[in-house]
Amino acid sequence: MQQLIRGRVLDFFADPSDTDRSHRYHENGAVLIEDGRILAVGDHADLTREGLQEIDHRPHLIMPGFIDPHIHFPQLQVIASWGSQLLDWLNTYTFPAEAEFADPAHATHMAGRFLDQLTAHGTTTAVAFCSSHRTSAEALFSAAHARDMAMVAGKVMMDRNAIPAVHDTPQSSYDDSKKLIASWHGTGRQRYAITPRFAITSSPEQLEMAGALVREHPGCHLQTHLSENRDEIDYTLSLYPKARDYLDIYDHYGLLGPRTLLGHSIHLEPREIARMAETGSRAVFCPTSNLFLGSGLFDGDGLRAAGITSGIASDVGGGTSWSMLQTLNEGYKILQMRGQKLHPLAAFHWATRGNALALGMEAEIGTLAPGSAADMVVLDVHATPAMALRAERAETLSEELFILQIMGDDRAIAQTYVAGRAQKNGSKHTSG
Structure with a gap:
């Protein structure tokens, strides 16, 4: 009709x-x-x-x-949790909450609540990190498919430096991701994102597995985090001492490209910026979480001038609002602090067609x-x-x-x- x-x-x-x-x-x-x-x-x-x-x-x-290209499904109940900075916040609130998503009943219930919050705030597509448990991704994809709602999501791959309840292994993360891709990538409006959480929580062996998934499934997205916080960068480089910089770790394992979404991308070295532009990798600006966790100020104009396509996202639950309107509000202020301007027409383009372009999905959504x-x-x-x-x-x-x-x-x-x-x-x- x-x-x-x-x-x-x-x-x-x-x-x-x-x-x-x-x-x-x-x-x-x-x-x-x-x-x-x-x-x-x-x-x-x-x-x-x-x-x-x-x-x-x-x-x-x-x-x-609205399109939200970086959000954490299992963190919907830890939004607005007091914390000092990124690593403390993850260990105190995030990892214990994510452990609960091993329970299929809990994951299923929360998937419905998650999608309700997105649509209540005008968001119709999201790129979501699930927990390390295959059950969490199954629940989210099932709920989104039932609503005919476009979702890009993936089971987080993380085998170290967190509580044991959220650890997987290099092999199990590969196997679970393969099963999810076979079940859900291209089913209705669902798409899969290969999801190594970040280099701190993935061993070299696991990043090897992530690279294998990218090679075997070039139509999938890849999402991870990059250079959000100074302490995070220092810790990351101590774990990968041969890397030239943070981005070089992901590059070494074949994780960069036009379908790669690099959340935060704040404290970048000139070589990293050049390499992101060369590979077509996307940066994702998460203004409310960058302010909440004291992480830093995104350089929108600088990345744009370098030829890097950027998205803008809520990053719930480090982000403090589900609303893309409020995300644009705080993004405006961060760019003001950088001496940069975000015109309202440019802002609403960013949250719609601009984010669709960052995902390579502009023929389907965003206009x-x-x-x-x-x-x-x-x-x-x-x-x-x-x-x-x-x-x-x-x-x-x-x-x-x-x-x-x-x-x-x-x-x-x-x-x-x-x-x-x-x-x-x-x-x-x-x-x-």
């Missing part, structure tokens, strides 16, 4: 940082969808017809659903182009009294977007659509 989703419609076909002609905006617009796909986008008058079911979201703004999945978010700039008061003085689309970016959170998400299906309970006007 076809449906027409009506409202003010905005999406991007180019990066606003590169060109003035970057987006499509229809003041009285609509999105025509069928079977979870977008058939057409344009003015409402051109798309409406008698008998067509309409959902009217006016005066709200309809955009592609409202015909043929794309009907993953959408409906934004309400009047969601709170303070936002409504501020919005009285907004005269341009950019001003409205900036209000959403700085003041918005889940309350500004009027509705979220995953493959054309509404995810949030609430009032909406239906006609036709």
Whole structure:
């Protein structure tokens, strides 16, 4: 059945940082969808017809659903846990919480809660670290597949330097990953990410296994962490004394390339930046966790000038909000501290098409182009009294977007659509 989703419609076909002609905006617009796909986008008058079911979201703004390219599924209950810095926080909160995901019942229950939080905040696709247990990835993929929700995820590979309950072995991590890839990569909208947590928790033998997986499954993503924290870097290099730098460890085992997502990428050496650009490896900016854990300030303009594509992500649970609006808010502030600017159009491009480009998935998600999945978010700039008061003085689309970016959170998400299906309970006007 076809449906027409009506409202003010905005999406991007180019990066606003590169060109003035970057987006499509229809003041009285609509999105025509069928079977979870977008058939057409344009003015409402051109798309409406008698008998067509309409959902009217006016005066709200309809955009592609947000994409979160770095988030930790098992950390949903350790968000907002007090900790000093990264390594202490992992040992005190994260690893004990992740140990619980060996229990299939717990993992299954939490998978539903995890996806509920994503869609409540307008996020329709995520790239997720699961725990080291195959059960956690099975639970997340199963729950996402049942909702026809695009998910990129992987079982964490980690065989040392954590509590025994979250350890695997080089061979078991390879075997479990192979089974998950066979079961889930390409099943519906599910994709697999080979996931060595980071060099501290993977032995050389395990990174060898990760490299073998990359060679055997070139269509999979690879996700890990890089240069988040100074102490982390020092510890990493003490474990791999022959490495020229942190990135060189991953490079040695064949883990770099256009499908590689390197979370944080803050304290990079010039050689690392050049090598990331040469291999097409992606950096992922995690502003709220970088601030929360005191890790450092991401150099967005510097990496961009070097030719590196970057994503921007929540990094829950080190990150402090599920909201990509709040992620953009804190990203704006970090870049301000760097003397860099994040225009609101560039910010919303980053959270949609920009993150899709970082994943190589722009033909499927991140825009409202015909043929794309009907993953959408409906934004309400009047969601709170303070936002409504501020919005009285907004005269341009950019001003409205900036209000959403700085003041918005889940309350500004009027509705979220995953493959054309509404995810949030609430009032909406239906006609036709």
